[in-house]
Amino acid sequence: MIIRERYMDNIRDFIDKPVIKVITGMRRSGKSALLELTRQELLGMGKDPDHIIYINFESLRYDHLKEYKALYRNLIELEEKISGKLYILLDEIQEVDGWQQAINSLRVDIDCDIYVTGSNARLLSGELATLLAGRYVEIRVYPLDFKEYLEFSGTNEGEAELSIQENFSNYVRFGGLPGIHQMTWEESRIMQYLQDIYNSVLLKDVIARNNIRDTALLESIIRYLMDNIGNTFSAKTITDFLKSQGRKLSIETVYNYLKALESAFLIHKVVRFDIKGKKILETQEKYYLSDLGIRHAVMGYQDNDIAGVLENIVYQELLRRGYTVTIGKQGVAEVDFVADRLDERLYVQVCYILTPENTNREFAPLEAITDNYEKVVLSMDTLLHINRGGIRQKNIVDFLLEK
Secondary structure, rough: OOOHHHHHHHHHOOOOOEEEEEEEEOOOHHHHHHHHHHHHHHHOOOOHHEEEEEOOOHHHHHHHHHHHHHHHHHHHHHHHHHOOOOEEEEHHHHHHHHHHHHHHHHHHHHOEEEEEEOHHHHHHHHHHHHHHHOOOOHHHHHHOOOOHHHHOOOOOOOOOOOOOOHHHHHHHOOOOOHHHOOOOHHHHHHHHHHHHHHHHHHHOOOOHOOOOOOOHHHHHHHHHHHHHOOOOOOOHHHHHHHHHOOOOOOOHHHHHHHHHHOOOOEEEEEEEEEOOOOEEEEEEEEEOOOOOOHHHHHOOOOOOHHHHHHHHHHHHHHHHHHOEEEEEEEEEEEEEEEEEEEOOOEEEEEEOOOOOOOHHHHHHHHHOOOOEEEEEEEOOOOOOEEEEEEEEEEEOOOOOOOO
């Protein structure tokens, strides 16, 4: 099993610390594998195997524990039989009704170290936030970054060894869900696998969890988002578009569906930031996808929307590096990303290829910013090394492979 060090380094820091480790992310993004890697890490530290309790709530074997009192009683009984600290690893915890109460009581009543995974952002809202405020840490898991993709590439028997550029082309097309490297390396098989994941996320994490009845409307909204990567719009924009297609719906319905998709980690909403006024704007946001492979399985792959696809890849990479990301408004111009992390800030423009016609357009918004934070233009050019007034141009692949 390939160790995803970006996440395991984080998990190691919290082993045996008095906080609940909550590993979140989209279904099939690798949370279960990280939980297994955590189990192996604990064994490698010399922890007694009998003290490590692993439960996957997607298995019918544990169907009788999908109620918080039953789960609590089961673990309390185990603790009474075992002398010493329990390490409790619970996969897809959102399947347990009232799970927050069981976890909170276990934390108080026995000597234990708790790790849970979940495929819904609402794990960290409402009741959990109230019960466990200050007593949990979230570890957000994303599909493979490009460096991880290169580690996974070629691990499947039918997957050939490719150059970095060939691998990047596949990364753009097929996305970063780890499971694609377990498939027969054939486009139709991979796309079928991704389509099945998309259907599973919609059914289990969006439709069932939010009691959505108009699934056709939900899919229309998703397709609109997928078709408009890199474009600014609002819930009203979507409403007006769908009304023009003969659908009757309200802005509130669209907003609720967007929230449900966000909660399932299928999409990410990115708000606009007024750089000069230093405030968040409440209109005309962008949406990016957690995995581009799913988009291409649903919509098909088209070369003519490569600019938005590259934006999506860069946005995800900034999130993985721990940045909070907004879209920059600089007068009438737009800066693709304003990325903040502690006291750092990075301004990023993304384009496919720099040409004499568009170079000024890409650099000018950054040049208008008067602070001294780093500013960079990312493109697929391999021969250019522009440094214009301290604003550097970088190749996107090189940026993704930086340490």
